[in-house]
Amino acid sequence: MRSDRLLSIMLLLQTHHQLPASDLADRLEVSVRTIMRDVEALSAAGVPVYTVRGPQGGIALLPGFRTDVTGLTSDEARALFVLLSGPAHADLGLGQALGSALRKVMAALPAPHRPDADLASRRILIDPVRWRGTPGPDHPATELAAFQQAVLTDRRLRLRYRHGRDNRVRTYTLDPYGLVSKAGVWYLVADHDGEPALFRTDRALSAAVLDQPAQRRDGMELADVWDTLRRRIDDIPAPLAVTVKVRDEILAKFLRIHEPDLAAPDPGDSPETETETETETETETGWTRVELRFRALVAAEALLAFGPDAEVLAPDDLRRALAHKAAATAALYLPRPAP
Known part of the structure; x- marks a missing residue:
């Protein structure tokens, strides 16, 4: 919408004071001619915007024309720009809205705080998606x-x-x-x-x-x-196929932890084949069968953390490895001989 574009032009000029018309056109994905028409509209509305001719010229805004966000400290301004990664916003359909919001906030910040806020936005990134097969930490980083x-x-x-x-x-x-x-x-x-x-x-x-x-x-x-x-x-492949039966009472927790390891259905299977397979592999009441993929046997050994609430059905190599670890753990807790 043109009103959004006019506001974006004004806020960009508040931040940079002067920008080439071609730069504004690229940022807002319109033609230079459209930018010039928008500049005329801003001027007619009383915004002190003007053009500077020559090789170093462009569109400029009269110094001092801005709105400050009062009361923000430098740390508070920096905190505003420690943001979630771009894909997280794109998944929500908020990518363009994020860019527009940042331009507005940056333009409204007091001038001394802008460099710190801009630097924080380029040096710190939040990516909330867990690594494949890796649970979150039990404690935060010790010192940052x-x-x-x-x-x-x-x-x-x-x-x-x-x-x-x-x-x-x-x-x-x-x-x-x-x-x-x-x-x-x-x-x-x-x-x-x-x-x-x-x-x-x-x-x-x-x-x-x-x-x-x-x-x-x-x-x-x-x-x-x-x-x-x-x-x-x-992109590292996960070639180890693991079949687990999980007690229904903890199924939601199990799937939440191992969601990255869930095996995708074979794209070559037809719906009929998938239905037949599910019928043939049903487990007893109160249990659900889950197919997983791991990169290595040692990564799949984390399944032992669920104890008797999750039983690995295949492969046999993993069953033997888990049995060995369980026996070794149980041996640690055998009654100690009397002195």
Whole structure:
């Protein structure tokens, strides 16, 4: 709608003071001619907007014409711009509304707070979707102050880090892009020797901000590097098929935890085939059969956490692994011999 576009032009000019007509046209996805007509309409409505000719020219707004949001501290302004990732808003059909809202808020912020708010929006990202097969953390990251300082001051970070795969401790000098909260777990997204890398902040043994400026790859922003790293993990195939029967009383909890591991139906199956399979594999009353996919046997061993409320029916290798772990655990709690 034109009224929304006129407001967007005014707010963009409040933020930047002056922009080329072509830049405004690109941002609002209209022609330069349309922008010029809108500028005339704003001027006729009393908005002090004018054109500046020449190579450095463009559309400008008279300095001082703005509305301040009073009472906001710098930290409050920064908090407004620590936002959910773009896909979360797109899923709700709010992508365009988000962009419009941010322009309005940014234009209305007091001028001293705008740089911090803009930096926070580019350096901190929230992604609420859980990794495939990975439950959320039992506790938050121990300390984020050094990570925040590094990403918000564009400094390098020296990190002593304990890796989950082999428990080894290594030291890295990193060029941070920003922080990402993934289903309640905070991650540092950074370059190490010019290559993108991901670090869980709760595995850091120490983190020190260096005096050296971060040396990021040209043209790369946090969202770009995060998308690359996220795809590397999400696109790993999960070849291990696991069949579990789950007690109905805990089925909702089970499905909530293992939703990322649910096996998609074979696209080659017809509805008739799917119905026949369900009839042949029904379990006893009070239990529901669930098909899952895991990347490795060790990942599927997490099913033991449900105890007698979830029984793995297949594969046999997993049943044997769970039986061994259950027996070893039970042995720890056998009565101790009398002294």
